[in-house]
Amino acid sequence: MPRLPAPTPEELRRDPLPLRGRTALVTGASRRGGIGCAVARRLAAYGAAVYLHHHVPHDEAMPWGADRPEDVADAVRAARGAPDTLVAHGPADLSAPDAPARLIDDAARALGGRLDILIANHALSGSDGTLDTIDAAMLDAHWAVDARSVVLLVQAFARHRPAGPGGRIVMMTSGQDIADGMPGELAYALQKGALASVTRSLATALAERGIMVNTVNPGPVDTDYLDGDTYDAIAGLFPAGRWGMPDDPARLISWLATDEAAWITGQVVDSEGGFRRTGG
Template sequence: MPRLPHPAPESLRRDPLPLRGRTALVTGASRRGGIGHAVARRLAAYGASVYLHHHVPHDAAQPWGADRPEDVLAFVRAAQGDPQARIAAGPGDLSDPAAPAELIDTAVSALGGRLDILVANHALSGSDGTLDEIDATMLDAHWAVDTRSVLLLVQAYTRRRSDTPGGRIVMMTSGQDIAGGMPGEIAYALQKGALASVTRSLSTALAEQAITVNTVNPGPVDTDYLTGEAYEAVAARFPAGRWGMPDDPARLIAWLATDEAGWVTGQVIDSEGGFRR
């Protein structure tokens, strides 16, 4: 096979809107303080049309609460790089086994008949515990939301792209395989570990369709779930002396969606800012 030539000089110049004309679904974007919202803003800023999935009842039941979907949508639109891009949002309870395929269909319809990028950011919060505390209900709840729904989203997405080569899938994990693990969140760690483990298998399965599959571990990110001394203790474990902010992993995820990352697939990537565990 002949060697590929060096890229033409003009192709080395950075496009300010590298995702112009692309379409993306970002799940778990119910809050302006969350990673999903930050990812959606970055994708929109890069020119993509974006559909934001939210499940307000989940966040409303948590200590941090939920934002109004219209407020989240407005912040994403404010970052929009291409005025012709579409920005839309809608609900979905991904614990329902029928919901992932329905969400893909809804996003495709809202974005003009095509979906190029899938960012599966959602997860179940709470309903977890130590090895001694967990039970079958906790395990099943995390399996349904954190893992089963992601695989069903990937399945529905790839079926929709069966006649169109290329595409990007980004899943999320949580550093459960790094020193110390997550002994206080066994159900969550188990299901997130499953996504990390299946990344290579999915990337191989989808290689012929030229769809890249990568998983990002964002490390500790300040999404308003911790305050006080505990917050400061975590901040001190970063060399920079601060937590990760939602836009820190969002920049990596947005890059993985671009053509520049076309040769990166099957990877679990830690974006932890040097966090000392």
């Protein structure tokens, strides 16, 4: 097999719109202060057309609340690298078994019939506990949203996208395998751990189709869910003395979607800013 030639000087120059002409679905983008919105803003700034998935009832039930979907979309539109870059949005309750495939269809249709990038950022918050308090309902709820729906999204994405270079999937985990783990959120940790474990298998399964699969652990990120003394104590565990902000993991995730990351697949990447976890 012939060797690839060294890149030309023109190829080495950074394209300010490296995702121009590509399309992306970002799940879990219900809040302007969340990671999903930050990732979508980066993708749009790089030239990608973006479809934002939201499930407003979930965030409305949380202490932080939900934003209007159109307000989130407007925040993404404000970051567009080109004024005609399409930004669309739509709802889906991904706990339903058929919802992932329908979401892929909806996103592709809204973006002109093609999807190149899948960022599976959504997760179920709350409804969890310790080993003594978890029950079957908690485990099943987190399994349906945090793991099953992600694998079904990957399946539908792979079936939809024609084989060829440029396919990208990024899943999200939570560092549940680092230091002391997450003993207070066992249902969540179990399902997120499943995604980390299946990353390499999915990458191998999809490599021949030109789809790179990676998973990112964003570490503790300030998405407006915590304040006070606990917030300050956690900030002190970072060498920089501050929490991660949504754009910190968004920079990594959006880079993984570009051609600069075309040789990276099957990896679980920690983006934690040197966070010092207890026990490690």
